[in-house]
Amino acid sequence: MGIKMVHHVCIQTDKYKESLDFYTRILGFEIVSETENFHNREYNTWLKSGNFMIELQTPKSDDKFNKWSSLNEGPVHIGFLVENVEQEYKRIKILGYNNFKIKNGKVVYKVEGEYLFKIKAPEGTEIEIRDTDI
Template sequence: MSIKNVHHVCIQTECYKESLEFYTKILGFEIVKETKNFHNREYNTWIKLGDFMIELQTNKLGDKLNNWNSLNAGIVHMCFMSCDVKEEYLRIKGMGYNNFKNKNGEDVYKVEDGYLFKVKAPEGTEIEIRDLQI
């Protein structure tokens, strides 16, 4: 097989500035390349965390995007590993970001032998942060 690894996922957003700030300031991605007026889009931007990249782009001019829904087929969330989930949760919350997915009254909860939490990006992408390798 010639496939080597995951290169990127593409996320469309109608709230570009807020999404870019979330991924760079909250999650620590760095901007690799930001292109204005890209194929009928206001922005197409490549951001990177380690070897993983996101292509963050605005909707095509005149198009209205559908809201994210956990009942959509396909990718439901992205997951990032953390050495200390509770510390990472407190770091994000301490930055004033509060759009967490609550489960049974808890933002951080135990799953199998580890912990995780889910935070929603401004455009609606669900991000899971966990500490247990599968």
């Protein structure tokens, strides 16, 4: 049978309200469901954009998360495709979000001839925004 598609990514956060605001207001995800007191967690929330979902979770009671690092093994960032990188960068700036990764003094930069930028979510997840498909 095999995999049909990527269904979701689960992101854990101890900054729930800030992360929820980031994924909904800044990136435009819609809340599908928000469950309080979910298996010893304050919240477990499903967010959706197109066919892609994020499961946003708070830590279990009395647990503390390790901080995210690009030096960890496993997933390093989540990439999203937009119509126009420059317009998306301006849109996010207008919304007042400023936690962008700077490379060689620039926020929007070229990699292999393609423009992109990276933004850091409140819980530390690195988000790549690009307008060219591979």
